[in-house]
Amino acid sequence: MYSRIIGTGRYLPERILTNADLEKMVDTTDEWIRARTGIERRHIAADDETTCDMSEVAARRAMKAAGVTAKDIDMVVVGTTTPDQVFPNVGCLLQARLGIHGCAAFSVEAACTGFIYALGIADKFIRTGEIRTALVIGAETISRMVDWTDRSTCVLFGDGAGAVVLRADEEAGIISTHLHADGKYKDLLYFPSGVSKKSKDFLAGTDTLVMKGNEVFKVAVSTLGRIVDETLAANNLDKHDIDWLIPHQANMRIIRATARKLDMPLERVIVTVHEHGNTSTASVPMALDLAVRDGRIKRGELLLLEAFGGGFTWGSALIRY
Ligand code: ACO
Numbered sequence: 001m002y003s004r005i006i007g008t009g010r011y012l013p014e015r016i017l018t019n020a021d022l023e024k025m026v027d028t029t030d031e032w033i034r035a036r037t038g039i040e041r042r043h044i045a046a047d048d049e050t051t052c053d054m055s056e057v058a059a060r061r062a063m064k065a066a067g068v069t070a071k072d073i074d075m076v077v078v079g080t081t082t083p084d085q086v087f088p089n090v091g092c093l094l095q096a097r098l099g100i101h102g103c104a105a106f107s108v109e110a111a112c113t114g115f116i117y118a119l120g121i122a123d124k125f126i127r128t129g130e131i132r133t134a135l136v137i138g139a140e141t142i143s144r145m146v147d148w149t150d151r152s153t154c155v156l157f158g159d160g161a162g163a164v165v166l167r168a169d170e171e172a173g174i175i176s177t178h179l180h181a182d183g184k185y186k187d188l189l190y191f192p193s194g195v196s197k198k199s200k201d202f203l204a205g206t207d208t209l210v211m212k213g214n215e216v217f218k219v220a221v222s223t224l225g226r227i228v229d230e231t232l233a234a235n236n237l238d239k240h241d242i243d244w245l246i247p248h249q250a251n252m253r254i255i256r257a258t259a260r261k262l263d264m265p266l267e268r269v270i271v272t273v274h275e276h277g278n279t280s281t282a283s284v285p286m287a288l289d290l291a292v293r294d295g296r297i298k299r300g301e302l303l304l305l306e307a308f309g310g311g312f313t314w315g316s317a318l319i320r321y
Contacts, residue, residue, distance in 0.1 A: 002173030003126035007066025011057035038252025042158025042277035054161035066165035074131035079114025112309025114281035120177035147208035158277035162285025248307035249273035
């Protein structure tokens with residue numbers, strides 16, 4: 001038994017923040033941002049818009065595309081590090097919105113790799129026969145964590161949500177997922193406070209995401225190269241067998257490096273980073289939905305999804321769409 005993607009959806013907030021807007025906020029230029037990251041604009045959640053709000057729209061679109069209703073869903077898994085509340089988790093909040101009752105619903109906190117983790121978990125439940133249909137989301141209001149006076153980070157991030165519906169099928173489907181983490185890198189990319197630990201800045205109301213961009217960049221490039229090799233080797237595949245690369249959309253230079261590793265022309269890579277910056281765990285399911293809806297990705301093609309994020313966490317999924 002395998003799980004197959006039977007529907008996808010995405011949501012981007014209405015408010016758009018361009019590089020020109022950022023030029024007025026911090027000491028930066030459109031040219032610098034494009035050259036170093038490939039980003040042109042990002043979408044920012046409205047003041048009263050939450051991760052659950054965005055997840056709901058993406059989920060409804062994915063469920064509609066899949067032709068399923070609330071009663072068909074046997075599990076809700078939401079990858080996010082920016083939940084509305086500590087509890088109930090976003091999965092439960094989303095259940096209530098969608099009128100889904102009784103099945104397991106939970107969040108997975110793995111930074112930018114959250115969606116890949118969520119996909120891996122839901123896939124295992126379907127493969128064992130425990131559930132038949134799962135709603136899997138990646139959603140983030142990461143703009144709420146960003147220091148909008150720090151030019152080295154604020155130009156990078158944006159908000160959004162992506163969703164897929166998975167269903168049991170005798171044909172693959174998700175062929176394999178590969179999930180990893182190494183906490184020794186915890187000081188390169190982090191948000192300082194939580195519930196059991198609060199930094200001085202948190203108490204002052206000024207806690208923000210911290211990133212050593214240069215070091216993150218180097219580890220991201222080498223780690224994503226390794227996960228690509230691991231995924232191909234585990235499935236006895238050659239890099240030329242992959243039809244589409246759907247990478248985490250953090251930085252165009254990281255995406256290019258991974259594409260080079262796969263010997264893939266950029267035309268076979270789904271790139272959205274220019275449109276919305278780094279939306280953390282929302283970026284992979286949003287890119288997938290875009291390319292499914294615009295007709296680039298077709299049934300039967302082989303997709304490689306990969307992500308890398310704070311932790312560090314990283315992972316991949318090989319999918320026969
Ligand atoms: N505008 C203009 N100048 C800037 C800006 C800016 N927005 N930001 C930094 N600079 C300056 C720096 O101050 C530095 O100036 P200096 O040489 O006078 O000291 C210079 O630009 C170069 O800075 P670097 O940090 O070395 O620039 P780099 O080429 O490494 O690019 C970047 C920075 C884009 C952040 C890059 O390191 C990167 O993409 N890192 C990975 C970040 C990432 O992808 N994080 C997320 C992965 S995990 C996740 O998704 C959560």
